[in-house]
Every structure is written in structure tokens, then in C-alpha cells.
Amino acid sequence: MKLNLFERFITNNPIRAFLQRHAEGPMLKKMGSRKEYPLCLEIGCGRGIGAGVIVEKFGAEKVIATDIDPEQINRAMKNLRLEYRDKIEFKVADAMEIDEPADKFDAVFSFGVIHHMEDWRRAIREVSRVLRRGGEFFFEEPLHNFTRHFTKGSLLGVVATHPKGGLFSFEKFRDELKNNNVDIINVKRIGNSAIFGVGRKR
Numbered sequence: 001m002k003l004n005l006f007e008r009f010i011t012n013n014p015i016r017a018f019l020q021r022h023a024e025g026p027m028l029k030k031m032g033s034r035k036e037y038p039l040c041l042e043i044g045c046g047r048g049i050g051a052g053v054i055v056e057k058f059g060a061e062k063v064i065a066t067d068i069d070p071e072q073i074n075r076a077m078k079n080l081r082l083e084y085r086d087k088i089e090f091k092v093a094d095a096m097e098i099d100e101p102a103d104k105f106d107a108v109f110s111f112g113v114i115h116h117m118e119d120w121r122r123a124i125r126e127v128s129r130v131l132r133r134g135g136e137f138f139f140e141e142p143l144h145n146f147t148r149h150f151t152k153g154s155l156l157g158v159v160a161t162h163p164k165g166g167l168f169s170f171e172k173f174r175d176e177l178k179n180n181n182v183d184i185i186n187v188k189r190i191g192n193s194a195i196f197g198v199g200r201k202r
Contacts, residue, residue, distance in 0.1 A: 016049070017049045020049050020050055020053055020111060021049065021052075021053055021056075024053075024111065024140055024196070025050075025053035025054075025056070025057045026057060027188075027196060028057075028138045028140070028196060028198065029057045029058055031138075031186040031187075031188070031196070031197065031198045032058070032107075032136055032138065032186075032198050033136065033185060033198075033200065034106075034136070035059065036058065036059030036060075037054075037058045037059060037060055037106040037107040037136070038059070038060065038061045038062065038106055039060070039061065039062050039104065039105050039106050039107075040054050040058065040060045040062070040063045040064070040105060040106060040107045040108070040109065041063070041064050041065075041066070041098070041100065041104075041105045041107070041108045041109070041130060042054060042063060042064070042065040042066065042108075042109040042110075042111070043066055043067075043093075043095035043098070043108065043109070043110050043113050043114075043123070043127070044066070044067055044068075044095060044110065044111070044112075044113030044116065045065035045066060045067045045072070045073075045076055045090065046067060046072050046075075046076065046111075047072060047075040047076050047079055048065060048075070048076030048077075048079050048080060048088070048090065050065070050109060050111045051063045051065035051076070051084075051088045051090070052081065052084060052088070054107075054109060055084055055087050055088065058107065060087065060107075061087065062087055062088075062089070063087060063088045063089070064089050064091060064100070065088060065089065065090050065091070066090075066091045066092070066093035066095065066098070067090075067092065067093070068092065068093065068094050068095070069092075070092050073090050073091070073092050076090045077090050095110075095113065095114075095117060095123045095126060095127075096117055096118070096119055096122045096123050096126060097122075097126065098126045098127075098129070098130050100130045101130070102129050102130060103129075103130070103131070103132050103133065104130050104131075104132065105130050105131055105132060105135055106132060106135050106136070107131075107135055107136045107137070107138060108127045108130065108131055108135070108136075108137050108138070109137075109138045109139075110127070110137075110138070110139045110140070110141070111140055112140055112141060112142065113141075114139065114141050114166065114173075115141050115142055115166040115167070115168070116166055117166050118166070120166050120167075120168055120176075121176050124173075124176050124177060124180055124182075125180050127180075127182070128177075128180035128181055128182050128201060131182070131201040132201065133201055133202065134200060134201065135200070135201050136185075136198050136199065136200050136201075137177070137182055137198065137199040137200075137201070138197075138198050139195070139196070139197055139198075139199070140194070140195070140196045140197075141173070141194065141195055142193060142194045143168065143169055143170055143173075143192055143193055143194060143195060144167040144168055144169050145169070145191075145192040145193055169192070170187075170189060170192070170195050173195065174187075177199050181201055181202045182199040182200065182201050182202070183199060183200055183202060184197055184198070184199045185198055185199065185200050186198045
């Protein structure tokens with residue numbers, strides 16, 4: 001689903017970009033099993049910071065970065081660095097119905113996107129479908145405990161939108177990946193609030 005104005009502010013602010021470049025990206029790279037991932041897909045790319053991180057940190061030769069919101073894609077294209085123009089392609093696309101062939105990508109990335117889906121299980125199925133055997137899925141996601149209880153009754157709960165179809169525990173997320181031939185090979189949990197990890201397709 002598309003983000004509202006408040007969530008776009010959170011996603012597009014410089015602090016978020018700094019954390020992606022200097023904390024989340026390097027940490028996820030260390031959790032993966034390969035030195036390089038030549039062909040990558042990012043779902044929910046926002047203004048394009050993550051796509052740049054994938055090129056810089058993961059050795060991607062090509063990144064297809066998608067978002068359901070045309071405004072975010074336009075913003076990403078305007079922000080695209082000159083040296084990445086041959087490496088990053090931005091496309092409007094729905095992560096619950098990825099317009100790419102099966103078994104295509106060496107890695108798929110979700111920087112806090114799956115929990116925004118109307119049907120997160122459908123998104124997981126699509127991630128698995130487009131991954132090659134041995135390909136890896138890098139994810140960082142808030143969990144049900146955070147998205148439901150932390151925002152309840154707060155200003156954030158009023159202005160942020162998290163569909164019921166995007167609520168999951170770590171166990172449900174892990175099991176859905178496993179049901180779709182993706183085994184978590186490395187994960188870091190922040191209590192019951194968030195997860196950072198990597199899964200590999202069997």
C-alpha cells in the first residue's frame with residue numbers, strides 16, 4: 001500500500017538515509033553468505049537510498065528497484081547519482097505481484113517494507129518466486145508487537161497506517177519463509193519489536 005504523508009516524511013528524512021547507509025546496509029551485508037550479488041531486486045525502494053546501498057555494499061552490477069508509489073519512483077530517479085545510472089533501474093510495481101520472471105535474482109531486499117503490505121504472505125511468495133536457488137532475501141522489519149502496541153493510542157498510531165495484513169511475529173515470518181523454500185540463515189532480533197536477517201532459497 002502507498003504511504004501517507006507522515007510515513008513518507010519518516011521514510012524520506014536524512015536520518016533514515018544515514019541509518020540505511022551506515023548501519024543497516026553494512027550489518028545486513030555481514031549477515032549474508034556471499035561476497036557479491038550481481039543481480040538484485042529491491043521492493044519498496046522509496047526515494048532510492050537502499051538501491052544505492054545495494055550497489056555500494058553488496059557488489060550489485062544491476063539493481064531493479066520498485067515501489068508502488070509513482071511519486072516515490074520519481075523522487076528516486078531525480079536523486080539517482082550519475083555513476084549509478086547504468087546500474088539502477090527504478091520501476092513502479094507492486095511487491096505482491098512482482099512483474100519479473102521466476103528464478104531471476106541473486107538477492108531481494110526489503111528495508112522495512114513487508115509490514116506495509118495488505119497481504120504480507122503474498123509478498124513473501126513473490127520474493128521466493130523471483131529468487132534463484134541459493135539466492136538470498138535480506139530483510140529488516142518491525143514485528144507485530146511494535147506496529148500494533150507501540151503505536152496504539154499515540155500520535156504515531158493516528159497518522160501511521162499499518163494494515164492488518166502486514167502484522168506478523170518473528171515465528172510467523174520465519175515459518176512463511178520456510179513454507180516458500182526460504183530458510184533463515186542469519187537473524188538478529190530486537191526483543192519482540194524488530195528483526196534483521198537473511199534467508200536463502202533452497
